Amino acid sequence: MECKFLIRERDCRSKFASAQFTAMCCCVLIIFLLPVSEAWKQSKPRLTFSYQDLLMNSSCNPFQGSAESSSFQSILVDEERGKLFVGAKDLIFVLNLENLNKEPKKIYWPAANERVDLCKQTGKKATECANFIRLLHHFNKTHVYTCGTGAFHPVCGYIDLGPPTEDLSLKLDLRSLEPGTLKCPYDPIQPFASALVDEYLYAGTSSDFLGRDTALFRSPIHHLENQYIRTEHNNPLWLSDPKFIGMYPISDTSNEDDDKIYIFLRETALDATSTEKAIYSRVARVCKKDVGGQRSLINKWTTFLKARLICSVPGPEGYQTYFDELQDVFLYNSNDDKLPVIYGVFTSSSSVFSGSAVCAYSMAEIRSVFNGPFTHKESPDRHWVEYQGKIPYPRPGTCPNKAFDSTIQTTKDFSDDVVSFIKNHPMMYKAVYPINKRPIFIQVNVGYRITQIVVDRVTAKDGQYAVLFLGTNVGTVIKALSVTKDNLNAEEVLLEELQVFEASTPVLTMEISSKQKQIYVGSKDSVVQLALQRCGAYGTACSECCLARDPYCAWDGNSCCRYVPAPKRSDAKI
Structure with a gap:
């Protein structure tokens, strides 16, 4: 209503x-x-709905697929066609955005029999030896690019949708498939992130069967050349057992030469202050027009930089309670596409308490850190310190553009000093702190962890709000908002807790359709279409x-x- x-x-x-x-x-x-009083802070949600409650009030529409389908972990929203593409085990479903169960279509895409047999012979579980669809991206108005694990032999192809004005043709030509190595994980559950930009696929994934070499790659798609760019092999300064969470193309200036890809991940921290193994979250970036370097960085990024993402609660005497493990990110576009807000879901790795937090970051703050000092370590027994030496020109991490000397047209023209510096100093000294230096939402010792996030911009009677929809590892979706009270503090408002699946199963993925005013939530067993509001229940x-x-x-x-x-x-x- x-x-x-x-x-x-x-x-x-x-x-x-x-x-x-x-x-x-x-x-x-x-x-x-x-005024908002402290008494209005809610430790419990304003409304709680069971799965049956949501079905009864028509707020939830589950799609079970078929008996052989499972692992709904990749979702692509097509607002123009009103379709939802869902990747599952051996299947791609094409559903109606308004009603998931209205004339669903599917593409059967199993792994080759010989690959399944070989997968089992190498000791993998039979349940893993299938084609799990991990990647779905819009390629153009008539095609979707997709990749699957292929029974630990990644493979990619195109879905031909036909002209936008006609009914979907849904053709996947199995004879024109291409290798998915460096584009898609071998493992069906490995954390993975990708972005398709200008017919190049950026992917944070493993390059080998055993998953020992996980890196950031850029690969051409449907091009004849086989050139790819990647992070350095076996260099923990660049990446140390990384888990990629998300990546986005973001323009830094009006100059296209400055366009960058921003990458969000978590990794084992070499710069941790304690002797114990620690996990830190990072934001990294590369120039979109990076073509690699000469000599030591051939086919390697020459503009790769990274910085720590902090999500913590300030305490007395400078003590911080950290939420270190990034689980999901959401790019919240503002009126200026160069200044989006980045929302991140973090969990605590502490043995003392279990908790989750949401932090919001401004792109201005992220860029400021990348324009700041580099970090440096003289030897393994020394501490990490701010680099005080001479920085070569052009500044490492800068994208080649027309403002430089005419001798620097591409990254292959960078001097040996620039290449050597960025190879040994990819990390920034300062960390990126969230807006207002604190989380906007925290849940501690509640029996679940938040693992997914989407954000909706809502125009209310008294202005605009960012409403958070948070998926958990027990199959619930939390609806909340953060209300700013002053320049430093915000009040958490927990509106709803929704059990969106019949069984208690982790939320694997979430996407939002602003046009349909719906959220689509994927799990191991089903996809659920969820309305953004249930006003009549208040x-x-x-x-x-x-x-x-x-x-x-x-x-x-x-x-x-x-x-x-x-x-x-x-x-x-x-």
């Missing part, structure tokens, strides 16, 4: 307003006129609706329903 909320504050204060109308207005304005009184503080909802005079902003009046002259 939707409602257009047109009550104005001056209407509420009119001396001619009826008592009933005034009461209704005052309850609406209570959110905006009264109660039948105005005060209950308003005090729920759900930005999707408003009181229309009769019921609590979804708030729809009134259309803006056009100033154009007719």
